[in-house]
Amino acid sequence: MSKSNFTRRGLLKTSAVAGGATLAAPQFFSPSWADGHAGYLNAPQGDTVTLGFNVPQSGPYADEGADELRAYELAVEHLNGGGDAGMMNTFSSKALTGNGVLGKKVAYVTGDTQTKPDAARASAKSMIEKDGAVMITGGSSSGVAVAVQALCQEAGIIFMAGLTHSNDTTGKDKKANGFRHFFNSYMSGAALAPILGANYGKDRKAYHLTADYNWGYTTEEAVRTSTEAMGWETVAAVKTPLTQTDFSSYIAPVLQSGADVLVLNHYGGNMVNSLTNAVQFGLRDKQVNGKNFEIIVPLYSRLMAKGAGANVKGIFGSTNWHWSLTDEGSKAFVKSFGEKYGFPPSQAAHTCYVQTMLYADAAERAGTFNPCGIAEALEGFEFDGMGNGPTLYRAEDHQCFKDVLVVKGKENPTSEFDLLEIVEVTPAAQVTYDASIFGGELGTCNPGA
Amino acid sequence: MDAIILQILNGLDKGSAYALIALGLTLIFGTLGVVNFAHGALFMIGAFCAVTLQRILTLSHVVIDDTKKDFLGNPLKVEVPYIYDWFGQETGAAIIDWAVPLAIIFAIPVMIIIGMVMERGLIKHFYKRPHADQILVTFGLAIVLQEIIKAYYGANPIPAPAPEAFKGSYDFGALLGFDANTIIYPYWRLVYFAFAAVVIAAVFAFLQFTTFGMVVRAGMADRETVGLLGIDIDKRFTMMFGLAAAVAGLAGVMYTPINAPNYHMGMDFLVISFVVVVVGGMGSLPGAVLAGFVLGILESFASMREVIEFLPGINQVVIYLAAIIILLTRPRGLLGRKGVMED
Numbered sequence: 001m002s003k004s005n006f007t008r009r010g011l012l013k014t015s016a017v018a019g020g021a022t023l024a025a026p027q028f029f030s031p032s033w034a035d036g037h038a039g040y041l042n043a044p045q046g047d048t049v050t051l052g053f054n055v056p057q058s059g060p061y062a063d064e065g066a067d068e069l070r071a072y073e074l075a076v077e078h079l080n081g082g083g084d085a086g087m088m089n090t091f092s093s094k095a096l097t098g099n100g101v102l103g104k105k106v107a108y109v110t111g112d113t114q115t116k117p118d119a120a121r122a123s124a125k126s127m128i129e130k131d132g133a134v135m136i137t138g139g140s141s142s143g144v145a146v147a148v149q150a151l152c153q154e155a156g157i158i159f160m161a162g163l164t165h166s167n168d169t170t171g172k173d174k175k176a177n178g179f180r181h182f183f184n185s186y187m188s189g190a191a192l193a194p195i196l197g198a199n200y201g202k203d204r205k206a207y208h209l210t211a212d213y214n215w216g217y218t219t220e221e222a223v224r225t226s227t228e229a230m231g232w233e234t235v236a237a238v239k240t241p242l243t244q245t246d247f248s249s250y251i252a253p254v255l256q257s258g259a260d261v262l263v264l265n266h267y268g269g270n271m272v273n274s275l276t277n278a279v280q281f282g283l284r285d286k287q288v289n290g291k292n293f294e295i296i297v298p299l300y301s302r303l304m305a306k307g308a309g310a311n312v313k314g315i316f317g318s319t320n321w322h323w324s325l326t327d328e329g330s331k332a333f334v335k336s337f338g339e340k341y342g343f344p345p346s347q348a349a350h351t352c353y354v355q356t357m358l359y360a361d362a363a364e365r366a367g368t369f370n371p372c373g374i375a376e377a378l379e380g381f382e383f384d385g386m387g388n389g390p391t392l393y394r395a396e397d398h399q400c401f402k403d404v405l406v407v408k409g410k411e412n413p414t415s416e417f418d419l420l421e422i423v424e425v426t427p428a429a430q431v432t433y434d435a436s437i438f439g440g441e442l443g444t445c446n447p448g449a
Numbered sequence: 450m451d452a453i454i455l456q457i458l459n460g461l462d463k464g465s466a467y468a469l470i471a472l473g474l475t476l477i478f479g480t481l482g483v484v485n486f487a488h489g490a491l492f493m494i495g496a497f498c499a500v501t502l503q504r505i506l507t508l509s510h511v512v513i514d515d516t517k518k519d520f521l522g523n524p525l526k527v528e529v530p531y532i533y534d535w536f537g538q539e540t541g542a543a544i545i546d547w548a549v550p551l552a553i554i555f556a557i558p559v560m561i562i563i564g565m566v567m568e569r570g571l572i573k574h575f576y577k578r579p580h581a582d583q584i585l586v587t588f589g590l591a592i593v594l595q596e597i598i599k600a601y602y603g604a605n606p607i608p609a610p611a612p613e614a615f616k617g618s619y620d621f622g623a624l625l626g627f628d629a630n631t632i633i634y635p636y637w638r639l640v641y642f643a644f645a646a647v648v649i650a651a652v653f654a655f656l657q658f659t660t661f662g663m664v665v666r667a668g669m670a671d672r673e674t675v676g677l678l679g680i681d682i683d684k685r686f687t688m689m690f691g692l693a694a695a696v697a698g699l700a701g702v703m704y705t706p707i708n709a710p711n712y713h714m715g716m717d718f719l720v721i722s723f724v725v726v727v728v729g730g731m732g733s734l735p736g737a738v739l740a741g742f743v744l745g746i747l748e749s750f751a752s753m754r755e756v757i758e759f760l761p762g763i764n765q766v767v768i769y770l771a772a773i774i775i776l777l778t779r780p781r782g783l784l785g786r787k788g789v790m791e792d
Contacts, residue, residue, distance in 0.1 A: 060713060062604035238754050241765050245708055245717050248638070249459045249752035253452060255630045257754075272606045273708050280635040280707070282618035288630070307709050309608030323520055334520060344520040414517055414525060 040370040041156040041448025042134045049104040049369060051076070051356070052133030054124050054148060055162065057112040060269050061140040064303050064348050068138055068162055069110065070341055071349035075356035078336070079106045086336035087357060090329040090385035095364035102363055113139055117147035124148050128155055134369050135160060137355050140348060142166030142215040149178035156448015158371045160355035163348040165267075165299055167218040170399035171438025176445040177371055179378055179398045181358065181391075182351045185215070186433055188298045188318040189222030191404040191426035195316060197230045200261065200294055207259035208237035209250055209274060211266050219265040219298050235259040240270070247274040251281050260288040263296045271297060272307035279311040300407055303346050305419045312409030312419060319405045321350040321387050322422055330387040344417050354386045358393070372445040389428070396435035397442065401428045451622060451631045456749040458621070462638040462707070464745025465645030469700035470718055471725040471737035472649060473693035479669045479732040480689045483572055484580050486588040489719030490595055491694045494563060495701025496710035497598055498556035499609050503548040506532055547612045549705055556698045564694025568687050591715065599712035606709035611637040615706075637706050644703050648696060649738055655692075656734070665689055669732070724772050730785025740783055744768050 044050070053072045056065035077083045081098035088096050100106050109131040111123025120139065127133040136152050137160035139145050145164035152159035153175035161169060161180040165188070170180050196204075206227060210216040216239070224234050235257050240250055251274070254262055262283060266274045278284075278295055286293040300317035323334045323344035333353060337345040345353070358378065366373035379395035388402035406424040413419055470492055477485045509528035517525035532541040544551070571590060575583045610616075615636040622632035656662035668675045668682040675682045701710070708714070725744055729736030750756060751767035763770075775783065 060604055060711070062599070236754055238757065243717070243765075245714065246463060248462070248635075248707075249456060249749040252455045252459055252633070253754060255633065256452060256455070269606060269711065276608070276709055277707075280618070280637065281633060282616075282635065285617060286630055286633075303605060307606035307608060307711075309610060309709070311608075338521045414527075415519065417520060 039447070039449055040368075040372070042128065042132045044104055044132075044134060044369055047104055048107040049101055050131055050133050051106060051108045051359075052111060052124065052127035052131065052136040053108055053138050053352075054111040054113050054120060054127065054136050055138040055352075056115045056140050056144075057110070059114045059116070061115045064140045064163065064268075064301070064346065065113070065138075067303065067346045067349045068140070068352040071337065071345060071353040072108065072138070072356060074337055074340060075353045075360075076106045076108055079356070079360050083340070084332075084336055087329050087333050087353070087386055090332050091357060091361070092384040093361050093365070095361050096357070101360045102367070102369065106360070109133060113141075113144050113148075115141050115144060117143050120144040120148050121151050124151055125155075128152075128157055133157070135359055135374075137359070138162040138352060139164060142169055143213060145169050145180075146173045146214070149173065149175050153177045153443070153446055156371060156446040158359065158374050160359050162352050162355070163301075164215075165219070166215040167222065167438050168214055168440075170397045171218075172440035174397050174399075174440045174442050176375060176398075176442045179355070179358075179375075179393065181355050181393075181400045182347075183318075183320045183402075183404050183431070184399065185219040185222040185298070186438075187222075187404050187431035188219065189224075189226035190431040190433075191318050191406050191424070192223065192296070192298060192316065193226035193230055194426075194430075195406045195424050196227065196232075196296065199316070201291070202231040204232045204261050204291070204294075205235045205257075205259045205289065206232050206261040206263050207235050207254050207257055208263045208265060209247065210237055210239050211242055211270050212239040213242055215267065216265045220263075223263055223265065223296075223298050232261070240266070240274070242270065244270065245273055247277040248281070250274075251278050251283070254278075254283065255286060255288065255293075258289070260291050261294045261296060263298065265298060267299055267301070268304055269307075271299075271301075271304055275308045275311050275315070284314075300420060301347060302417070302419055303348070305409065306416065313411050315409045316423070317407055317409075317420075319407050319420065320347045322347065322405055322407060322420060323417070324420075324422060325387055325405075327385075327387060327389065329385040333387065350387060357386070358383075370447055372447050375445045389425075391428070394435060397438075397440075399435075401432050403428055404431050451627045452753065454621065454625070455632050455634075456753060457746055458632070458634050458638075459752075460746025460749035461642050461742065462745075463748060464742035465642050466700055466704055466718065466741075467722060467725045467745050468738045468741025469645050469648060470697055470722040471729060471741050472652060472734060473697040473700075474722055474726050475729070475732060475734050475737040476652075476689055476693040476696070478726070479734070480665060480686045481568075481572070481576065483575065484583050484587070485572070486584050486719065487567065487591040487594065488587075488693075488697055489715030489717075489722065490591040491560065491564065491697040491715070492701040492704075492718055493595060493598065493710070493712065493715030495556050495560055495698025496609075496705045496714060497602065497701075498559055498698060499549050499552035499702045499705045500602065500607050500710055502552040502555045503545070503609055506530065506545050506548050506551075508532075510534075549609055549611060549702065552702045552705075553699060556702045557695050560695040560698030561691035563698075564691040565687055567694070568690035572690070573683075573687075591719070595712045595715060602712065604712060606711040608709045609705035611640075611706035615640060641703050641707065645700070648699055652692070652696060653734065661685065661688075721768060724768055728772050728775050728782050730782030733782065733784040733786060736782055736784030743783075744771060747771050 055068040078086045113120035124136045135158045139162040142164040145161045149159045159178040210220040264274045283293050297317040300319045305312045362374045362377035366377040381393045384390045391402035404426045407420040410421045474488050507530045509530045511526045514525045514527045519525045618633040618635045725740045729740030751764045
């Protein structure tokens with residue numbers, strides 16, 4: 001006959017000990033859950049490995065999120081041996097064979113970031129806890145990327161960032177478990193400045209309108225630094241609320257300031273609206289200081305450029321990748337994507353596809369899904385054949401260094417996809433910087449168990 | 450001085466949009482007593498009437514151009530609008546160019562029907578329910594409407610430009626004796642302001658000088674007595690809902706060249722429009738118009754660089770700050786009437 005030990009005093013003691021332990025070692029995941037995953041968190045069981053695709057499926061960036069998801073589905077198809085293998089044919093590493101990853105078929109779950117850090121963290125947490133995702137990737141905003149990257153670091157999961165352009169993602173907020181393939185604000189500034197100098201001269205007065213959040217600040221700083229270094233003067237820099245839709249009251253005073261260049265440090269809907277408003281005001285038809293007034297959009301997205309319509313014509317900006325690139329990797333990806341979906345991929349789709357391939361390749365080379373093994377395989381990894389030419393995943397900050405594209409809104413587009421033309425492929429060496437300039441500490445890799 | 454004139458001009462078109470939406474909101478509140486949170490969605494649907502007409506006018510057939518290649522290297526499929534075939538390329542292009550103004554004709558019946566269906570199908574069941582219920586159901590309706598638009602048109606903004614004739618801006622600076630380029634203002638925004646003035650005047654004239662308007666005004670003052678006189682006031686109020694929807698829709702149609710429409714644009718205006726209604730005085734049509742312009746101009750001034758540098762963040766709160774001050778000093782709003790929303 002068994003005897004129950006359940007007493008009021010016993011319960012209180014147990015509660016006190018458990019409570020004390022919880023307070024002493026606060027952690028993201030419950031101890032009992034982590035106990036079942038010795039070695040590293042979410043070690044794949046059975047014959048599949050699950051990846052978590054965390055993209056904006058609702059909210060203003062839903063179209064960009066949908067394109068990211070298409071790219072992820074294509075990557076999974078290629079990894080599992082389906083389709084035409086896309087960039088696996090051109091990738092310089094030959095570790096991937098189309099037999100899944102480490103012999104396991106790739107499965108995936110999706111989450112909706114809503115382009116809100118809190119929602120993105122919640123969906124990533126759910127994919128890690130409930131679905132056993134061994135890697136989280138995606139997103140269309142730096143705020144989301146920084147938040148989810150921190151969560152993955154805490155949980156012990158690899159985070160392969162999607163579209164995030166702020167210096168902070170691999171600067172002051174970098175983490176050992178986080179990796180970014182996309183370029184950043186600094187690189188945009190460094191690539192754009194010489195082209196702006198060559199086209200608009202070195203004696204210009206710039207007026208910045210800057211989205212009032214993390215990405216806006218780093219982009220303004222990058223463009224200011226690089227243009228001032230070549231002789232431009234910054235007349236004013238005005239922060240605009242992220243929720244702003246009509247920018248007329250910010251644009252109207254620009255001409256009064258004596259500026260002859262307007263820099264729109266805006267992305268997405270902000271960019272579409274501010275550029276549309278600026279063109280409406282006829283700024284580009286004006287002559288100031290004896291020069292044609294010019295507008296610059298440091299970060300272009302083809303999907304967003306579509307929203308601005310004809311207003312993008314002739315306006316310079318930078319982009320991570322464009323479907324019109326003619327290297328073998330880009331051509332292979334455009335063919336795979338275009339034949340499957342009927343239209344060319346966006347830069348967001350490209351970076352997400354490449355990140356998935358790089359993760360899978362790193363797992364194969366490391367021989368494990370352990371985040372620390374994967375991090376080691378990615379750090380300092382040099383590769384080619386994925387668009388953008390030879391690329392380095394720098395060990396010091398987990399940032400990819402590759403060629404950056406300077407683009408211009410096309411004057412005579414032949415289709416709704418043909419909105420931007422590449423005016424310069426800036427070599428990686430020209431946009432490379434010292435890893436220490438943005439501060440932050442990588443810390444140590446967390447395997448999560 | 451030139452900066453002040455410029456911000457007054459800026460405030461006028463912003464105020465026009467606020468005033469038009471708030472006017473519709475007040476019409477519905479004044480006649481039906483319903484707090485309609487779906488009114489922003491009607492503004493958005495109006496904008497998408499312009500997008501829809503633009504798409505209808507550009508319905509195309511495909512012609513293969515062997516001399517050009519598409520992104521996959523195949524011969525380029527060029528889309529040629531049917532309207533080019535029917536009217537010739539020049540006339541066809543001109544019709545497409547005028548899609549936004551033409552959408553006014555398209556939007557009026559569409560918006561009246563949508564408004565009346567909305568009222569008969571859903572909102573009439575909530576007349577006798579508390580305002581909280583009305584807010585919840587109309588807010589839910591707004592979300593459903595915007596998700597429908599997103600599902601069909603996508604989340605990205607869709608450009609709907611003004612006709613070529615209205616591109617560019619007018620140099621008020623030169624006109625007023627200031628330096629050239631100091632006070633410039635886009636032609637289309639001037640058109641928008643003039644259009645808003647005409648619509649507002651037409652609504653006031655309709656209510657003031659027609660028998661229908663007289664009955665509606667009587668119904669707004671005392672619904673029961675009008676009903677006792679044998680007048681079917683409910684039917685007239687349904688038509689007023691349709692009219693209010695049309696006003697919001699027209700505001701949306703003409704707004705499309707100012708900002709490319711997206712599914713969320715109604716929500717962006719909704720909260721501010723409610724503030725406008727409250728500041729103007731619940732149920733007061735002239736109050737809604739006056740508050741629309743006052744708050745629009747205030748918002749423009751608060752966006753000036755000099756003001757932001759002096760008071761950081763003021764551009765984001767100025768409307769609410771003004772609302773607090775006005776309501777503290779005039780609890781019924783600028784032109785509010787005694788007895789409205791006070792029972």
